[in-house]
Amino acid sequence: MNPMPAPRHTKETLNPAAGVPRPLTLAQRSNLLYPTAWGYAAWRARSLTWLTGQPFSLEREAALFTVLCRPRPGQRWLDAGTSTGFYAGVLTQAGCEVVAADLSAPMLAAARRRVRAPGVDWLLTNLEASGLPDASFDGVTVGAALNETRDPARLLAELERVLRPGGTLWLMYLARTGGPLQAALSRPALGGLTFPDPAWVARQLPGCVRTHGLRLGAAVFERYGRGE
Numbered sequence: 680m681n682p683m684p685a686p687r688h689t690k691e692t693l694n695p696a697a698g699v700p701r702p703l704t705l706a707q708r709s710n711l712l713y714p715t716a717w718g719y720a721a722w723r724a725r726s727l728t729w730l731t732g733q734p735f736s737l738e739r740e741a742a743l744f745t746v747l748c749r750p751r752p753g754q755r756w757l758d759a760g761t762s763t764g765f766y767a768g769v770l771t772q773a774g775c776e777v778v779a780a781d782l783s784a785p786m787l788a789a790a791r792r793r794v795r796a797p798g799v800d801w802l803l804t805n806l807e808a809s810g811l812p813d814a815s816f817d818g819v820t821v822g823a824a825l826n827e828t829r830d831p832a833r834l835l836a837e838l839e840r841v842l843r844p845g846g847t848l849w850l851m852y853l854a855r856t857g858g859p860l861q862a863a864l865s866r867p868a869l870g871g872l873t874f875p876d877p878a879w880v881a882r883q884l885p886g887c888v889r890t891h892g893l894r895l896g897a898a899v900f901e902r903y904g905r906g907e
């Protein structure tokens with residue numbers, strides 16, 4: 680019997696495992712290790728400079744997010760895949776209430792040490808099936824969790840579901856380049872990462888409209904607004 684052809688989206692996302700209900704990707708499992716969590720903030724501070732090929736500090740990323748998404752005091756935001764809490768910290772400085780969620784307990788422990796501001800609920804969950812209520816957030820930030828999650832279509836559907844009408848979705852991810860390194864890292868044994876096309880991401884968010892997009896190298900920054 681011929682094997683089932685790979686669905687179109689796996690080609691577009693360069694992740695042959697996407698859409699297959701299986702355990703965590705290797706990249707996700709690597710985040711369950713304490714050494715990964717200890718080293719993550721140092722990597723994060725430099726990663727966008729390496730990945731965009733130009734100076735790109737965390738301050739610049741925070742400014743880009745703040746200008747485009749305008750988080751306001753009293754708003755309730757979800758930081759999806761918070762790791763060591765970068766976006767959670769930016770949001771608390773803007774006066775927001777934040778649910779900072781991650782499936783890695785070591786990452787959440789590191790985040791709690793880094794971001795000591797009140798107004799953050801740290802939540803250990805897999806956001807592909809979190810059970811968070813519908814339309815319960817004014818905004819959602821996703822800093823690169825899309826690249827690591829097992830099923831990015833499912834994650835995006837879930838994040839759209841929890842966003843209220845009129846709410847804001849901020850995505851930062853590495854988009855598909857078609858290069859050999861991405862092809863290797865997308866193999867399950869080498870990470871199981873996903874590198875989505877921006878057009879594919881947009882199709883997973885039928886209730887949202889992309890209002891802003893910036894691509895620097897492989898790094899993509901996008902703001903979506905949820906339809907009223």
Ligand SMILES: C[S@@+](CC[C@H](N)C(=O)[O-])C[C@H]1O[C@@H](n2cnc3c(N)ncnc32)[C@H](O)[C@@H]1O
Pocket residue numbers: 707710723759760761762763764765766780781782783786804805806807821822823824827828829834
């Ligand atoms: C590249 S790191 C994200 C860093 C962080 N958002 C930032 O901007 O610095 C990806 C994080 O997402 C988490 N993650 C991946 N898939 C997830 C899922 N399905 N549910 C919850 N967290 C997830 C990982 O544990 C990891 O901490």
